[in-house]
Amino acid sequence: MLRHVGPTTATVWVETDAPCDVRIRVDGGAVHAARTFTVHGHHYAVCEIDGLPTGAVLPYEVFLGEDRVWPEPDNSLPPSVLRTLCPQAPTRLLYGSCRAPTGDTPEGLVRYGPDMLRASARRLAREGFDSADENLVLLLIGDQVYADEVQEPMRAFLRRVRRTDSGDDASGDDAPEDEVVRYDEYAELYRQAWSDPQVRWLLSTVPTLMVFDDHDIRDDWNTSAAWRRGMDERPWWRTRVTSGLGAYWVYQHVGNLSPDARAEDPLWAAVRDHRERGADAGDTLDSFAWRAHEEPSSYRWSHRHDVGGVRILVADTRCNRALGEGDPSDGSRSILGSEGHDWLDENLTGGPEHIVVASTVPVLLPPPVHHLEAWNEAVCGGAWGAAARGPAERLRQALDLEHWGAFQYSFHRLADALLDVARGGRGPAPATVLLLSGDVHFSYLARARARAGGGTTSRVTQLVSSALCNQLPPNFRRAAALSASWPFHLAGLVMTRLAGVRRSPLSWRLAGRPHFGNTIGEVAFDGREAEARWYHCPQGGGEALPEVHRRARV
Template identity: 45%
Template sequence: MARRPSASTVPSTSSPATDPPLILGPMLRHVDATSASVWVETRDAADVVVRSGQDEWSARTFAAHGHHYALVEIAGLAPGSVRAYTVDVNGERVWPDGGGFPPSSIATLDPGRPLRLAFGSCRTSVPHDAGGNRTHGVDSLRAFALHLAADPQAPRPDLALFLGDQVYADSTSSQMQDFIASRRSLREPPGKELKDFEEYAHLYRLAWSDPANRWLLSTLPSAMLFDDHDIRDDWNASMSWLRKMRATEWWQGRIVAGLGTYWVYQHLGNLSPAKRAEDPLWQRIAAHRGPEELDLTGELDAFADLADKDPASYRWSYRHDFGDVRLVVVDTRAARCLEPDARGMLDGPEMEWLDEQLRGGVRHLLIGTSLPFLLPMGLHHLEAWNEALCNGRWGRGPAGVGEWLRQTFDLEQWAAFQLSFQRVAAMVAEVADGARGPAPETVTFLSGDLHYSYVSEVERGGGARILQAVCSPVRNPLPRWLRFFSALMSYGPAAAVGTRMSVSAKVPDPPFTWHGIKGPWFDNNLAVVEVVPEGLLVTWHTGVVEEGKHWRPRLKTVAEMVLEAPRPSRSPEDSVPGQRP
């Protein structure tokens, strides 16, 4: 009988003397038809070996700020195969860890198998007990993990796409605050927020150490993207916000630590073998041949500092193709242009890159962006109006009020960067109309951020369907009064009011209109998108505690819908005798 998984295994502080050889992982990251990558954090400098049957692959750890990491590249796998694997650290078997879960396995992509992809965003790291579930709800990712572990026949996604706020650097739990207090005074800036690499490393440990989630991440490939809370609320909302942050004594250390740890813990595993080989930091790791462990601390910090000051120096966005499905994941935080007269969600180089990726010739085009491209119409018009206000449409005084509103109410999504919104909307319409290659069946934005879920559709007379699917939060629900406020601002009278405000500020009309077709709902959710003959099947799942069993929530379906592909029009001469055209 499998033992009952504990709610949390991470102490408020860690001690190298008591840490196990394997700190975090194994995490199964990028997987294609013939290769995979496995990421780990170890206690010491080590040789890490992944074994499957008679095959083995190894990597030496690299160091950063006293922590040790390895990414093991696995090659020569058969398409559509499933292989259990184990992990050794310095000759000691460290995985599986005897936690009562099924063996971890690598399932390579099968070119003939329809894609199944899970996605969601916004997940806080608090204990999975009665107290944590009372304040933050059941972790839907953990409920999903327990469901898969209990049913070996349950269909597993080919990828889990986490669209931001994997960790909350600015809103910390009591467990994280205990760790911070063991190192410095909470009365010193930045207080209860994260300050450096060491604190980020501990926050990732809190996020990924729960036994159920750890098992899931060892057997389900994952891709990730940051949003603001991975660094700080409203990250790069405006030039005013950025100047305020840079005036503090702690910001530069924070952004360097945040981007550095993001590269190590999240981004490195996003890359395919070919793209990883082009990465300058990975090239340094791969080229190291000395007997001593490579210490990447200085180079990682310099890289992160430059990536912040010169966004064009590094690209966090990426693209993966899965047979007839293309996934384009877009950075909407680090690559912004913040000049008031030329605000852009994406700067010039990033926009050019996205322009190159948005092409037809696939059945479904999926665009992953942490911030929803198609907000509810009322909220869209409100944010567009606010940008015009901030840009001085009615003078300097109202512009100051607009900037206060922008930062206070998080009015800094796609609609609040109209130059970028209009250009990307035009690109997407061209793809859907077949002007950029054969039109796909659907062009679908996958997003999070808002802490509620919904589906919207662009109103079109033909061509591919343009859709927006949102899944948020994975674990961080809005208080009930904020749910009412969000629904009112997005779907109530705000739609008409927002439109009038936008018109009064002479904001250009969007190139198309859209409407909600399902939602909103406010549960903690993890969504799954599956390619089916009719189009895309999207299902939202949540965790439910029954009979007080907080350690083993049941997975429950919240909503389900098929986003059907448009039916091709038929001319009378194509009609079959006896049937209506």
């Protein structure tokens, strides 16, 4: 997989089936090598390639030892390329979340819809990759894998590995039979998600940045303190969260880092030390992952990237949550945690032409849903008395009320910061401040403005594209559409007032109806202009090409 790229650097991530030297040959010339490291018996290499020309598109090959393994001999797709950044070039971002890999089988198309990651591979292959006139980046913002809702090939794998020859259950800790728990199982889950030939090619040739959402670990991960206490009582949870975070660091996070940032990462230093000694780093990764779960401030999962004139801030809205149960306004309940907010404030400044905040869960939900979440948080915090807190918590978990609206301290702090940037209070105001999100399994655009205190120089817009491949069943679509209606909006306003919820400094509305169906979003930046597009595959099918469903200036 082609991961972080800079003006003169590129990172290629590789998984192999045995320890070896991985060599990358660029454009038939220079060779860059890396030795694999080992985690729980699985082998990986992070190949850092430097000294590349700026704004270049260079074909590359992967060798294990002396054997060329990529591109494969029968590959019908274009050559994989390294695409370095050009600071002066326009930038195009693809983004999406929530993908259940089906290979576009007939059964998969009926339940999950067309796979927009596969469809994007077909579209980009047809467009060609021989031009260096733009920066192209793919953002996968959450639920790259579903550890708790696995497909039949993964269920078959779990049945096989969890049974001894005698037929006894070998799990040892009552692990759920249809959920991933151990590192080996996560490794197989990622293999199945990313080994489709079209997806494998796409990830090998488009620089990709990633961040987790709940299903990468478990549905509603860190919804509340009560949710977390309930999970802590399950005998398999420690193994699950340790394996999930460890696998996430290996498969997703380490590739987000620039070579300089990776060199400063203490876990990467420990992994390299194990590699030099020929030792397995599994125990070290497990210890790190458990500490990251128990002490969220011990590691920062958020990351920043400057691509042309666009600053991309990818925020961790899951692992670092603060889950206090007191007054919602005192910061003890926070979707980013105190360190996460400090990091975002530090990087959310003026200067770039465009600022993108990638948050897996939408900051600006349809207003009725936002009001419901804000009301629920207030009642969970005691606004309607102690007797109402328990029912409110059960409602929070049953309806997944755990987006930014359900963390009002975080919502207000971010909203104030966005307005400050958009008014030029933190340096030259960008042309746009965009919030990119997924998670909700429908797509929409929401335009925001300041409720009071004058207008803004920057255009503030929420863009949501979801799902890549996991469309909502019809009954859920109807419920989601109803929840965004005006009667629910008015009811939400009344409920939030009665619960003492502060008015938002932002006012926003959806531009048109939400789209239900699988999409992948795209934002094209050129100078101070930006255009958003949503692609879908109305015909479905394993070879269908995506079409633009909607476009809008942002």
